[in-house]
Amino acid sequence: MQQSIHVPEPQAGFGSRLRAAREARSLGIEACGQALHLPVRVLRQIENDDRSGIDYQVYLAGYLRKYGRHLGIDDAEIDAEIARSKHSPAIQESPALVATGGISHSRYLLDRYARAATYVVLTVVFAVPTIYLGMHGTLNSDMSHLASLDAKPVAQKIVATPSIGAKADKLPAATLSVPAVKPPQVDQPLMASMMPVPNLAGDVAAAAHPAPPVASSIGSGDHSLQLTLGNTSWVEVTDADGQRLEYGLLPAGTVRTYHSSQPLDVRIGNANGAQASIDGQAVSLDDYRHANVAHFRVNIQDGKATPAGA
Numbered sequence: 001m002q003q004s005i006h007v008p009e010p011q012a013g014f015g016s017r018l019r020a021a022r023e024a025r026s027l028g029i030e031a032c033g034q035a036l037h038l039p040v041r042v043l044r045q046i047e048n049d050d051r052s053g054i055d056y057q058v059y060l061a062g063y064l065r066k067y068g069r070h071l072g073i074d075d076a077e078i079d080a081e082i083a084r085s086k087h088s089p090a091i092q093e094s095p096a097l098v099a100t101g102g103i104s105h106s107r108y109l110l111d112r113y114a115r116a117a118t119y120v121v122l123t124v125v126f127a128v129p130t131i132y133l134g135m136h137g138t139l140n141s142d143m144s145h146l147a148s149l150d151a152k153p154v155a156q157k158i159v160a161t162p163s164i165g166a167k168a169d170k171l172p173a174a175t176l177s178v179p180a181v182k183p184p185q186v187d188q189p190l191m192a193s194m195m196p197v198p199n200l201a202g203d204v205a206a207a208a209h210p211a212p213p214v215a216s217s218i219g220s221g222d223h224s225l226q227l228t229l230g231n232t233s234w235v236e237v238t239d240a241d242g243q244r245l246e247y248g249l250l251p252a253g254t255v256r257t258y259h260s261s262q263p264l265d266v267r268i269g270n271a272n273g274a275q276a277s278i279d280g281q282a283v284s285l286d287d288y289r290h291a292n293v294a295h296f297r298v299n300i301q302d303g304k305a306t307p308a309g310a
Helices: 014-024 029-036 040-047 057-070 075-085 105-136 200-208
Strands: 215-219 223-228 233-239 244-250 255-260 264-269 275-278 281-283 293-301 304-309
Touching: 014 040, 014 057, 014 075, 029 040, 029 057, 040 057, 057 075, 215 244, 223 264, 223 293, 233 255, 244 255, 275 304
Parallel strands: 215 255
Antiparallel strands: 223 255, 223 275, 233 244, 233 264, 264 293, 275 281, 293 304
8 A cells, every 4th residue: 555645835825925025115027027037927927836837946946046035035935935846746856967978088189289289370370471571671771871861961072084185294193183062051851751740739738637527317206326437337227117227338437317216226347436326325336246246226115215235
């Protein structure tokens, strides 16, 4: 006689717990899906305690943990729900990894070093002739015939030669030299250059007095988020409806103010030197940074806007 084994089902009220937490934060399920990069269909299934269509346990655990943390659910409750969901017969365990093939040691070495050897050969083929021509082809010009533009002309010594019809007895004993005639002073022509010369004075003045940053404002609403960028940074600001108020690369010195009456999701790449404030109150970006990217939310509750981790 076989003994029946009771399999516990997932907690029936955990989906309702997630829905209540979302509604308490005044968040739409579409906004949560966009913020978590999850399909809205999956979030609705989780809130309805419907696990159909989720093939493996590892996917379900990831969805529950990600959605629960986004809504501020305690990690202990999430872990307890994940542990209960492991006993559900509708959810399969993670698929086993199967090795499909292998390569020999010689093929591995060939693949590893063939590309590096190709780069070395190409470098030798192109770099060596270029260096040789640069050293022996154009730099070996005769520099002795070049003279400065302000050099004075040199007088030439003219030697008199006897004419063919002159008699031998009338030839002078020695060859006479005609004194050099100094040419009149003529200004030497200057060689024009085709190379453009930048306005150094203007560039120095522009560098000494850089243009002040221009502040700009986007959107409308009761609350404001101001970002001041010390370096060139990638900025993305999205409201609760999924509309992007900002999405692009902003130059250093940008001062941008975003007005909204909805919660905002903010990402700042290259956050070094960046500053943020909500309704005039400074926000410490170090509390929301991961590596060099700052990610936080502007929550609105009881008419007050506050920062929170994303």
